[in-house]
Amino acid sequence: MAIPAPNLDDRRFQQFVDEAKRYVQQSCPEWTDHNVSDPGVTLIETFAHMVDQLVYRLNRVPEKNYLAFLDLLGVRLFPPSAARARVTFWLSAPQAETVPLPAGTEVATPAAESVEPAVFATSRELPIVPCELARLVTRSAPGEHADRTRDLESGKDVPCFQATPAVGDATLFGLTNAVPDCVVVLRLESRVEGVGVDPRQPPLVWEAWTGADWVACEVDEDGTGGLNRPGEVVLHVPGGHTASVVAGHRAGWLRCRVTEPVPGQPFYAESPTVREAEAYTIGGTTTAEHAETEVDVPLGESAGVPGQRFTVPVAPVLLDGDPVVVQVSAGEGWEDWRVVDDFGASGPDDRHVVLDAASGEFLFPPAVREADGTLRRYGAVPPKGAVLRVPRYRTGGGRAGNVARGAISVLRSSVPYVSSVENREAATGGVDAETVAEAKLRAPNQLRVQDRAVTAEDHELIARQAAPSLARVRCLPVDGEVGAARVLVVPDAVADEGDRLRFEQLVPGEEVLAAVAERLDARRLLGTRLVVEPPRYQGITVVARLTAADANRVREDALDALYRYLNPLRGGPAGDGWGFGRPVQFGEVFSVLQAVPGVLLVDEIRMFPANPITGARGAPVDRLEVAPNALVFSHQHQVAVGAP
Numbered sequence: 143m144a145i146p147a148p149n150l151d152d153r154r155f156q157q158f159v160d161e162a163k164r165y166v167q168q169s170c171p172e173w174t175d176h177n178v179s180d181p182g183v184t185l186i187e188t189f190a191h192m193v194d195q196l197v198y199r200l201n202r203v204p205e206k207n208y209l210a211f212l213d214l215l216g217v218r219l220f221p222p223s224a225a226r227a228r229v230t231f232w233l234s235a236p237q238a239e240t241v242p243l244p245a246g247t248e249v250a251t252p253a254a255e256s257v258e259p260a261v262f263a264t265s266r267e268l269p270i271v272p273c274e275l276a277r278l279v280t281r282s283a284p285g286e287h288a289d290r291t292r293d294l295e296s297g298k299d300v301p302c303f304q305a306t307p308a309v310g311d312a313t314l315f316g317l318t319n320a321v322p323d324c325v326v327v328l329r330l331e332s333r334v335e336g337v338g339v340d341p342r343q344p345p346l347v348w349e350a351w352t353g354a355d356w357v358a359c360e361v362d363e364d365g366t367g368g369l370n371r372p373g374e375v376v377l378h379v380p381g382g383h384t385a386s387v388v389a390g391h392r393a394g395w396l397r398c399r400v401t402e403p404v405p406g407q408p409f410y411a412e413s414p415t416v417r418e419a420e421a422y423t424i425g426g427t428t429t430a431e432h433a434e435t436e437v438d439v440p441l442g443e444s445a446g447v448p449g450q451r452f453t454v455p456v457a458p459v460l461l462d463g464d465p466v467v468v469q470v471s472a473g474e475g476w477e478d479w480r481v482v483d484d485f486g487a488s489g490p491d492d493r494h495v496v497l498d499a500a501s502g503e504f505l506f507p508p509a510v511r512e513a514d515g516t517l518r519r520y521g522a523v524p525p526k527g528a529v530l531r532v533p534r535y536r537t538g539g540g541r542a543g544n545v546a547r548g549a550i551s552v553l554r555s556s557v558p559y560v561s562s563v564e565n566r567e568a569a570t571g572g573v574d575a576e577t578v579a580e581a582k583l584r585a586p587n588q589l590r591v592q593d594r595a596v597t598a599e600d601h602e603l604i605a606r607q608a609a610p611s612l613a614r615v616r617c618l619p620v621d622g623e624v625g626a627a628r629v630l631v632v633p634d635a636v637a638d639e640g641d642r643l644r645f646e647q648l649v650p651g652e653e654v655l656a657a658v659a660e661r662l663d664a665r666r667l668l669g670t671r672l673v674v675e676p677p678r679y680q681g682i683t684v685v686a687r688l689t690a691a692d693a694n695r696v697r698e699d700a701l702d703a704l705y706r707y708l709n710p711l712r713g714g715p716a717g718d719g720w721g722f723g724r725p726v727q728f729g730e731v732f733s734v735l736q737a738v739p740g741v742l743l744v745d746e747i748r749m750f751p752a753n754p755i756t757g758a759r760g761a762p763v764d765r766l767e768v769a770p771n772a773l774v775f776s777h778q779h780q781v782a783v784g785a786p
Contacts, residue, residue, distance in 0.1 A: 151197045158190035209578065216484060217585050221458040221499035223610055224433035224536065225543030225572030227262060227565040229550055230325060230378075234561035236272065236422040241559050243268040248554035249430055249563045251545055260543050262430035262550060262569075265463075270324055275421040277316030279389045281397075283308040287389035299332075299415040302369055303400060307410035309345075311400045313369075316393030317421055322383040325425035326396070328375045330366055331418035338411030344368025345403040345410070348375070351395040352382030359396065362566075369398065369414035378427055404756045430550070430565075432543025432572055433460055433536040441468070441504065446526025448509035448519065457502030458575060460536040468495050468504055471529040485520035494521045500575055504532075543572035546636045568636035568647065571611040595665045601629055605674075608661035609654050613711050616677070616722050618771055625669050630677040630722070630771060631658055632710060640698070641706040645754045645775065648710060650676055678772035681752035682708055682726055683759055685780045686735055689743040693783040696740040700781045707734045710773035723770035742786055752777040 163176050163186065176183055229249055233241065245267045250259040278294045281287050282304050290300045303311035315328060339345065346368050349356040357380045365373025377396065385394045403409045434456075441452035459466060469476040470493075479493040485507050488494045496505040507521025524530065550565040576584075587603055595601045598617035605615045613634035620626035633654065635647035659674040666672055684704050690696035707713050707730075713720045715730075728749065735744050751760040754775045768774060 151200055153197060155190050155194040158193050159187055162186045162190065208582070212581065212585050215585070215589070217581060217588065218498050219500040219578070219581055220576035220607075220610060221461060222539035222575040223462045223571055223573040224431045224460055224539035225262075225541075225545070225569040226265075226429055226431045227545070227550060227569035228427055228567055229262065229264070229430045229563055229565050230425055230427045231268070231270070231553075231557070231560050232325070232425040232562045232564070233270065233423070233559050235559070236424060237270075237559055238272055240272065241270040241426075241557075243270060243426060243428065243557060243560070246435065246555075247430075247557060249550050250552045250554050251549045252552055259552065260432055260545055260549075261434075261554065262432050262543070263434065264428050264430045266428065268323060268426050268428040270423060270426040271319050271321050272423050273317040273319045273321050273324075273326065273394065273421055275315060275328075275419050276318045276393050277314070277389075277391050278416070278419060279314040279316065279391070281312045281314060281389075283310030283400075287314075289389055289391070294416065294419060297417060299417050301413040301415050302398070303410065303413040305413060307400055307413050309400055309402050311413075312397045313416070314388060314395055314397045315419070315421060316388070316391060316395055318393065320383050320385045320394035321379050321423055323381045323427055324379050324383075324423050325362070325427065326377050326379055327422055327424050328377065328396075329373075329418075329420040329422075330369070330375065330416055331372045332366070332369060332414060332416050339368050339370065339408050341367025341370050343407060344370070345401050345407055347399050347401050348377055349397050349399060350377075350379050350383045351386050351388070351397075352380065353384045353386055354382075356397065356399075357382060369416070376424070405758055427566075431463075431536075432540070432569065433463075433538040435534060435536050436532070437534050439532045439535065441530035441532060444470070444506075444524035444526060444528040444530060446523060446528075448507060448523050450506040450524075452504045452506075452530060454502040454504075454532060454535065456537050457500070458537060458539075459497060459499040459502050460539050461499050462539075462571070463536055464534075466497060466532065466535045469531050469533055470524045476531075476533075479524075488521040490519040490522065492521045502537075539572060540574045541572045543569055544634070544636050545569045547638060568638075570633060570635060570647075573610040593665050594667070595627075595662055595670075596667060598627070601627055601662060604661055604665055605629055605631060605658045608658045611654070612650070612658075614719055616771075618722075620671075620673060623671070626671040626673065627666075628673045628675070628771065629658065629662065631655070631674065632677065632719075632773070635711060637705075637709075637711075640702045641709060641712075643705075643709065643711070643776070645679065648676065648679065648775070677722065678769055679710065679754050679775040680766065680768045680772045681754035681775050681777040682766055683750040683752045683777050683779060684708070684731055685748045685750065686731075686744065686782070687746040688735065688738075688741050688781060688783045689745055689786050690740045690783050691742070691786060692740055693785065696738060697781050697783045700735055700738045700741065700783070701779055703734050703738050704731075704779045704781075705776045707731075708774050708776045710775060713774070720774045722773060723768055724774075725768050726766040726774060728764045745784070 166173055245264055247264045250261045253259045278290050279287055280290055293300050302313040348359040348361055350359050360378040362376035364375050385392055388395050439454050466481050468479040479495050481497045482494045509517050509519045512518055547568045553563050591600045595604055601617040602615045611634055612631050614632040616630045618628045620628050631650050633650045637643050655674050662672050710720050748762045749766055750762055754777050
């Protein structure tokens with residue numbers, strides 16, 4: 143049981159007024175008019191109001207003492223985190239020279255009447271490198287290469303694969319330059335021969351050579367329908383793309399490879415051909431973050447005494463990037479002072495500082511007098527008159543940066559030849575600064591854990607501290623293994639219209655997994671094996687037939703209700719995310735659809751397990767089982783609405 147805080151004075155305004163009137167009756171009986179219209183009563187009510195405010199402030203003394211105790215323990219408010227988004231910069235036309243996109247290029251969401259635009263800035267320089275097609279090479283599944291460049295130049299129809307295509311056949315396109323992080327357009331003219339496949343779902347994958355392996359490219363548009371007709375293929379080339387030697391020729395290589403078809407997917411009966419091919423760069427993609435960078439920020443001059451404090455002019459200081467350092471002038475150069483969590487392990491000569499990121503305050507090492515009278519220094523002291531500065535830090539952040547896909551569309555910086563920008567995925571990772579109320583809830587848990595992961599709740603708490611951008615964390619035992627813990631992490635995501643989530647939004651980035659694993663590894667018990675990974679996702683497709691008067695509106699509302707309820711982040715009965723391992727019952731889906739406004743009758747419901755990656759659908763079930771380490775994921779629900 144929590145210790146109750148004392149109420150130092152529980153009287154309120156009306157009680158003060160009543161007490162004053164009773165005192166007036168005793169001390170001044172000739173005053174008989176106690177109505178609110180009397181000027182004396184007005185004075186009584188005025189003073190009662192002032193005393194009520196004093197009592198309110200008095201009762202806040204325990205809260206102030208509590209916060210002072212937290213400060214004594216070193217509990218500091220967490221600063222905000224900046225949202226990040228992959229932003230594509232489209233060129234107005236292909237360029238003959240490299241278009242440099244400098245770091246710090248600003249993009250933003252459109253301004254609205256009541257909402258300030260969210261401003262993002264690129265975190266690194268992006269060169270948009272031009273390219274042309276230099277080589278065309280075909281490769282059979284057994285690994286035989288054939289240079290078909292001359293045949294292409296002479297206008298012949300070049301078969302992309304073997305006469306009878308096989309899994310592993312590929313066509314390689316050699317570019318004049320490597321184009322990492324660029325958007326490349328392949329314009330192909332062909333004679334249709336690749337019969338048998340579905341142009342909407344061809345068994346193909348586009349890949350780029352990174353020097354160590356072939357990495358899949360994101361296909362923005364495939365106008366060829368799987369090499370079945372003339373058209374353009376727009377490819378987003380990954381960042382590791384590099385020039386290499388393939389089949390005796392050095393180029394920046396892209397390839398189109400035949401993959402194993404999934405069940406029900408048509409395969410090639412004949413090989414498609416290419417008669418003409420052209421390649422050019424039309425844009426580039428880089429990471430932009432919802433933060434501003436402050437450079438060479440002066441802190442002041444050192445007084446040469448221990449325990450000095452300096453504050454940056456713009457707070458908070460974001461910590462989810464490169465480490466922040468403080469520089470102290472030393473002769474003709476600068477010395478770096480490293481930011482540490484505390485001075486407990488600092489020696490007299492260590493150049494350490496402690497940063498309160500929320501307020502932007504830097505604390506330099508103190509000196510403590512010991513019992514024997516000696517003075518112990520917990521770090522070095524900058525010499526008197528030394529100039530202090532922060533060479534670089536980031537500020538801003540918050541949940542306002544978690545904008546939806548396509549929201550970033552304004553180019554604030556002037557960049558030659560760039561016509562438009564867009565974020566093809568929603569921005570993620572933005573977290574508001576911790577409030578005092580949240581810190582008061584966190585402090586008891588932090589004191590209980592004592593930076594040691596013992597229970598499942600300890601693992602979950604430490605994982606959330608390592609990555610505040612996570613939406614959900616769950617710690618489970620590893621089946622059949624003693625002393626092993628599986629920590630499942632789910633990133634936060636901004637859903638598309640109608641609460642639609644895409645599968646790739648629920649896959650945490652490698653940096654998030656690494657941050658959680660590193661924090662837990664330092665605090666796990668000896669002998670404990672940790673596995674940090676995303677959960678499994680059990681796809682579900684609901685096919686329903688309803689009766690309603692307004693068919694179009696009810697259909698959209700019913701789909702929205704299904705996507706909202708069967709949601710791993712904000713679904714379930716309580717709206718706080720579908721439970722790990724919780725099955726989907728036929729009855730609850732029925733109740734969700736019946737509760738949609740305008741639905742007169744739920745005629746039929748069928749639930750199918752689905753693979754969220756391949757889209758393969760299983761047999762219909764009345765109860766969809768979900769593994770303990772899995773969450774439900776909505777996949778292509780279908781609703782038909784008929785008139786009554």
